[in-house]
Amino acid sequence: xxxxxxxxxxxxxxxxxxxxxxxxxxxxxxxxxxxxxxxxxxxxxxxxxxxxxxxxxxxxxxxxxxxxxxxxxxxxxxxxxxxxxxxxxxxxxxxxxxxxxxxxxxxxxxxxxxxxxxxxxxxxxxxxxxxxxxxxxxxxxxxxxxxxxxxxxxxxxxxxxxxxxxxxxxxxxxxxxxxxxxxxxxxxxxxxxxxxxxxxxxxxxxxxxxxxxxxxxxxxxxxxxxxxxxxxxxxxxxxxxxxxxxxxxxxxxxxxxxxxxxxxxxxxxxxxxxxxxxxxxxxxxxxxxxxxxxxxxxxxxxxxxxxxxxxxxxxxxxxxxxxxxxxxxxxxxxxxxxxxxxxxxxxxxxxxxxxxxxxxxxxxxxxxxxxxxxxxxxxxxxxxxxxxxxxxxxxxxxxxxxxxxxxxxxxxxxxxxxxxxxxxxxxxxxxxxxxxxxxxxxxxxxxxxxxxxxxxxxxxxxxxxxxxxxxxxxxxxxxxxxxxxxxxxxxxxxxxxxxxxx
Amino acid sequence: xxxxxxxxxxxxxxxxxxxxxxxxxxxxxxxxxxxxxxxxxxxxxxxxxxxxxxxxxxxxxxxxxxxxxxxxxxxxxxxxxxxxxxxxxxxxxxxxxxxxxxxxxxxxxxxxxxxxxx
Numbered sequence: 318x319x320x321x322x323x324x325x326x327x328x329x330x331x332x333x334x335x336x337x338x339x340x341x342x343x344x345x346x347x348x349x350x351x352x353x354x355x356x357x358x359x360x361x362x363x364x365x366x367x368x369x370x371x372x373x374x375x376x377x378x379x380x381x382x383x384x385x386x387x388x389x390x391x392x393x394x395x396x397x398x399x400x401x402x403x404x405x406x407x408x409x410x411x412x413x414x415x416x417x418x419x420x421x422x423x424x425x426x427x428x429x430x431x432x433x434x435x436x437x438x439x440x441x442x443x444x445x446x447x448x449x450x451x452x453x454x455x456x457x458x459x460x461x462x463x464x465x466x467x468x469x470x471x472x473x474x475x476x477x478x479x480x481x482x483x484x485x486x487x488x489x490x491x492x493x494x495x496x497x498x499x500x501x502x503x504x505x506x507x508x509x510x511x512x513x514x515x516x517x518x519x520x521x522x523x524x525x526x527x528x529x530x531x532x533x534x535x536x537x538x539x540x541x542x543x544x545x546x547x548x549x550x551x552x553x554x555x556x557x558x559x560x561x562x563x564x565x566x567x568x569x570x571x572x573x574x575x576x577x578x579x580x581x582x583x584x585x586x587x588x589x590x591x592x593x594x595x596x597x598x599x600x601x602x603x604x605x606x607x608x609x610x611x612x613x614x615x616x617x618x619x620x621x622x623x624x625x626x627x628x629x630x631x632x633x634x635x636x637x638x639x640x641x642x643x644x645x646x647x648x649x650x651x652x653x654x655x656x657x658x659x660x661x662x663x664x665x666x667x668x669x670x671x672x673x674x675x676x677x678x679x680x681x682x683x684x685x686x687x688x689x690x691x692x693x694x695x696x697x698x699x700x701x702x703x704x705x706x707x708x709x710x711x712x713x714x715x716x717x718x719x720x721x722x723x724x725x726x727x728x729x730x731x732x733x734x735x736x737x738x739x740x741x742x743x744x745x746x747x748x749x750x751x752x753x754x755x756x757x758x759x760x761x762x763x764x765x766x767x768x769x770x771x772x773x774x775x776x777x778x779x780x781x782x783x784x785x786x787x788x789x790x791x792x793x794x795x796x797x798x799x800x801x802x803x804x805x806x807x808x809x810x811x812x813x814x815x816x817x818x819x
Numbered sequence: 820x821x822x823x824x825x826x827x828x829x830x831x832x833x834x835x836x837x838x839x840x841x842x843x844x845x846x847x848x849x850x851x852x853x854x855x856x857x858x859x860x861x862x863x864x865x866x867x868x869x870x871x872x873x874x875x876x877x878x879x880x881x882x883x884x885x886x887x888x889x890x891x892x893x894x895x896x897x898x899x900x901x902x903x904x905x906x907x908x909x910x911x912x913x914x915x916x917x918x919x920x921x922x923x924x925x926x927x928x929x930x931x932x933x934x935x936x937x
Binding site for chain 1: 892902916920
């Protein structure tokens with residue numbers, strides 16, 4: 318049982334180390350990455366099967382019992398996130414076979430991708446807050462290098478902002494850990510959850526919660542801490558942006574969910590209102606920011622912010638249905654958003670630009686690609702029966718159930734504005750005529766989509782997943798409800814980690 | 820000692836924040852490093868300072884007797900310092916390369932990626 322958990326971490330770690338041995342041999346690095354990403358997907362699926370059976374699986378590293386050693390914990394939420402991570406890792410890995418420049422591959426692109434997957438999986442399964450900090454730092458350093466790799470001017474500008482904000486977030490994270498340790502004398506999340514109830518100084522708990530709020534808020538790009546995201550996310554190559562968009566901000570959201578359902582789950586009006594306020598403003602500011610942009614990748618990346626708002630909204634409402642909505646929204650947004658980025662990479666290959674003004678006519682030349690985009694884009698905007706509709710429907714329903722009409726209104730308006738951004742891309746990139754199409758066609762021979770098979774395969778598969786998620790959403794929703802129930806009864810997690818028999 | 824440390828930590832936080840608000844790359848990095856030190860020091864002092872009492876079980880006894888220094892924050896700080904060192908090394912290289920390629924030392928001029936249109 319425990320080994321299944323360990324294998325998930327070992328595969329990408331070994332993949333990263335082995336590809337370092339083949340530093341100059343890019344072909345071997347590619348093969349190693351594909352093997353490790355496939356292996357990770359299989360291991361994560363295997364772990365999921367066991368977790369569905371067991372409920373929670375724990376690994377006490379080196380055999381030290383729970384509050385003293387470092388625990389690795391896989392419950393429904395963690396395993397689900399690990400599975401999503403491995404899926405995105407493989408999809409983006411296949412995509413890079415068709416779209417990644419040699420210069421970046423020569424300077425360790427594949428080892429870094431391995432280490433990124435390693436650290437993200439580790440962060441999802443850590444059962445110890447200091448260990449979580451360490452995983453975060455590994456993730457940061459891999460993402461810093463991936464962000465700056467290539468040394469182009471926009472990348473370095475973005476990277477400086479990204480690095481600065483994230484170092485500040487780490488400072489807050491450490492301070493929060495310090496305050497919690499000072500109050501409770503433990504770092505194990507399960508033990509913390511038990512002991513924090515008997516801490517008399519309520520205001521210090523709130524202080525620690527705010528430290529963590531800022532740390533995770535920067536990572537998940539909530540209002541008003543998202544400044545680094547629009548400045549940096551569109552600068553690296555599309556494959557890097559796709560994996561960042563799929564994983565990094567979601568790690569922040571995962572940490573939010575874990576901390577605010579397990580540790581800071583006391584009645585605290587201030588924190589509840591803070592989360593709700595952040596959710597609303599994040600959604601709204603993000604979608605307005607996206608509507609103002611005129612570049613394919615920038616629209617998509619600013620849009621990530623508004624989607625984070627939906628996830629926080631579910632957490633802020635904090636009923637079983639709302640948390641299930643967060644899970645469903647998570648799988649929807651990871652798949653759809655990364656897929657849209659990958660499509661933008663194909664469009665760039667076909668038309669040589671990301672600027673909406675210079676693009677056009679893709680529907681005429683490549684209708685299949687246009688259909689793939691339309692499915693993802695309208696799913697993002699929330700058209701029935703696509704996955705985005707159900708995700709938003711669940712969250713809105715949960716909001717109505719607790720009579721939070723304001724946040725529901727904001728969520729609905731943001732849905733409409735999302736549609737505006739998506740139709741803008743549709744009009745400018747796919748529908749209208751390209752400004753100097755005849756001239757462009759003369760210089761560039763027409764490209765067939767199948768000649769870009771490594772780029773197209775993940776896009777087609779991810780789009781199929783989006784469709785399946787919308788049409789056959791029942792099993793996922795069932796799982797999401799199970800996860801929400803587990804999150805709402807933290808005793809299951811605590812008892813399993815601390816080995817308390819009921 | 821315990822009376823001085825809170826002021827020292829506060830001073831480090833204040834100095835770090837003050838430097839981060841500057842426009843120069845170098846001051847930004849120094850500010851971030853100082854902020855990191857402030858957090859490390861806070862983590863270190865959080866479980867009280869106990870002097871001259873290592874957490875060692877005396878010969879013949881089976882348990883520790885109070886007071887003894889809590890070893891865990893020291894281990895945490897050690898880890899945090901090492902990680903911080905790695906991140907700072909990367910950040911320093913980043914600003915060096917950034918300075919060469921962007922050709923400015925002024926953070927206010929790093930605004931091209933934020934613009935709506937190039």
